[in-house]
Amino acid sequence: MTTYLYIGSSTEKQDVEQQAERLARVYPYDIMVREPNADPGAKPKLDRLLKRLRQGDRLIIKDVSRLGRSIIQAARVAMDLKARGVLLVVDNLESLCNPTLSVFTLIECAAQMDRDLLKDRQAIGIAKARAAGKYKGRKAIPAKLVKKAQSLIAKGMKKKDVASTLNIGESTLYKYLAMARQKES
Template sequence: MIIGYARTSTLDQKAGLAAQQRDLAVAGCEKVFTEQVSSVDMLKREKLEEAIEFAREGDVMVVSKLDRLARSVAHLVKITERLEAKGVALRILDGAIDTTTANGRLHLNMLTSIAQFEREIMLERQREGIAKAKAAGLYKGRKPTAKAKADDILKLESEGMPPLKIAETLGIGKSSVYRILSEAKEKAV
């Protein structure tokens, strides 16, 4: 199945949305998911999530332009990894990227490599900044949130609450809950 996704940032971009829908229809999309929401507000991109969830192995997801799908190359990488894991190809009409072809996969892999390079440079700068701040005695690090809730974790666990529910209740990661419970058991031995 060929699945289309169209998005505009604001409600007053009706012509842009209509143009995308027209292009997707010409591309043979059998089902089109549309929404009018900013790409920055990822929590509200419900139709994109629906489109990805709807897609099945062998399907092709089509967008008119790259910026209608992803807000950055890193975001594009995440989306394409999710689609690839499901066996779904991606076609971007403006730019002729089609992951069902070798050339399309090459273009996408080049974008992915650039994103990885950008991320590594950003992390390197971050590490340098942290080292510089530590040397100047200005770096405090992140406040440990889970350890601050260790007493609550142990209390809830003693009341019979399962670890996953504890994590959800306290708003911390499940691995943190398991680690604190494990450390508490080690101390008890």
């Protein structure tokens, strides 16, 4: 088992030395990987380190933001580490969490919350655009196209091939076929 301390920053203003000193005091005998002032979108040393980690290894970081630019990106990295049997220690969460609460669970919950908030904001934006008459949704498929699809299916063509032939998505085809069946009954 090897323990790695990952020290990094995403801007020139962040002080990596403070992170390094804190982690070195708490974990003095571990391998430190420094990546100062990385481009916000690229963290080559972290990427190499993540590939190198093996089952039983430990990765210690100062805070969750070191793993990615969003909580969802950080959750993906955390879940990958969990699946590979790598222990993730987030230094500023260890003091906040009780021992039975997994850091992975905490990151998963935060990512889910982030996704839910995004969906809520998106729904609010769509509602405002509809009220302003700017959002009308997708145009419906013409009835002729649905009839054509029904006739091709009646001739024995597979639905997947029908969707491809008519240049529409397979799920869209199923949706319109179901709507046509409802109208008929």
